[in-house]
Amino acid sequence: MADEASAVPSRPLLTPQRRVWGPWTIRIVSLAVVLLVWEILGRRLDPVFLASPSAIVVAAYNLLVTRGEIQAAVIESMSSMITGYGLAILFGILLGFAMGRWRTVELALDPYVTALYATPRVALIPLMILWFGIAFKLRVAVVFLSSVFPIIINTIAGVKNVDADLLETAQAFAATQGQTLRTVVFPSSLPFIFAGLRVGLAQGIIGVIVAEMTAAVSGLGALIMKYGNLFQTAQLFVPIVAIALISVALTWMIKLLERWLMPWRDLV
């Protein structure tokens, strides 16, 4: 197995090209070029149509330091995001396990899961405003509904995808139901669960922003609406960039968690 790599004959045609630039150099140069073109375009066009990066930086400084508006919005959005996503993880994994493991539970719940997953969650926001108001509870509910279904569906897939030979192994070693779940079913479905967590996270971020844009009281989504309505394009870009950065950071954290929990994944 380990010898396979060395057994491959060397083929000069496939050797990588001589690297003039490392990957990070390429990324940074690419970013610099894009920002430069954007800056030139931004300065030539109507500032309402497109703000230049330098104008956005100035706006960000004002919103961050002078007025502190962004911090407050980030805290608003993230607190509801984390609460809703956390609840979705808890319920999604538990429900996914139950549905994947017991046929009765699956038959009973599958129609709702499928129907709700297929329905655009945005369509439910007016109803949820009636139920939960327009503040924290609404955002938590929307995030929860946005991210719970991908987690449920992927967990079910993971639980059902357990290697029959490994289940038989646990059986041969006289593992109890609980031990089989803990030592075989759970670790084996972990890669699927994480796929669900990644999709759920992206959906949850969309959910919180859409909820804030609809209810438009607070949070990053509300800021976007506010500066959009005021035609302050440079300020409008600040929450957008903040959302992008937060999304990347959260995705990165999930990836790190995945590596840490499943070091064996890269080997298989």
Place this chain on the structure above:
Amino acid sequence: MLQVSEIRKAFSHGDAVNEVIQGVSFGVADGEFISLIGPSGCGKTTLLKIIAGILPPSAGLVALDGRPSLVPSREKAFVFQHFNLFPWRNALDNAAYGLELDGIDAGTRRERARRMLATVGLAGFETYYPAQISGGMRQRVGLVRALLLQPRVLLLDEPFGALDALTREVLQGELLRLLEDARRVSVLFVTHSIDEAIYLSDRILVFAPRPTWIMREFAVTLRKPRYTYNWRRETVAMSLREEIWNLLREAAQHGG
């Protein structure tokens, strides 16, 4: 003492009934090594799984020391052809799996696993995942996982069938040495290899093609330990090999 009595097994697919085992009985004394040999697909593995308690028989009984034993138990340890190690556990925790199910604390079970892994040359590989080690090393972990339980019965389903010829011979020797330290264990070893059966066994049961039954039983009288001399040269071994070979060939021509 393991007693297998009148085991029958049939699988039904809709209306069709597919008979696999036609009434098999034998006993295995404590410390005895028995090989089950027969044409592929004859039902040896099915029989082994029934003895392990993974599959229920259609009729018959398995008893351990006179008590019925038809469900899995850690007194009966299983070694699989394709190793069946957990890819998310390293060698140490794979080896300690049975002890973990027994509720033995992490420190103790890992120490015991570490010690037995060292006896099969795996010192230093404790933290390696199955994907990082060779097939031979994986099956060493599989053997340790089974023997750490100090089972009464050791069930091996073509354990060296997926390995190359050289690794196979090394592992046969290691199995024999491991068993010397586990004297009371009764071993049932499913194999396709006549040589392997002769080298390892006290007795060899030759199975007929499906639906299977025991065609004949051979006692292997070669002196032990057999890894100390060239047993293949012994006339006993040569005539035994020929007899079993002829029996299997005849069965393949007439039966099935």
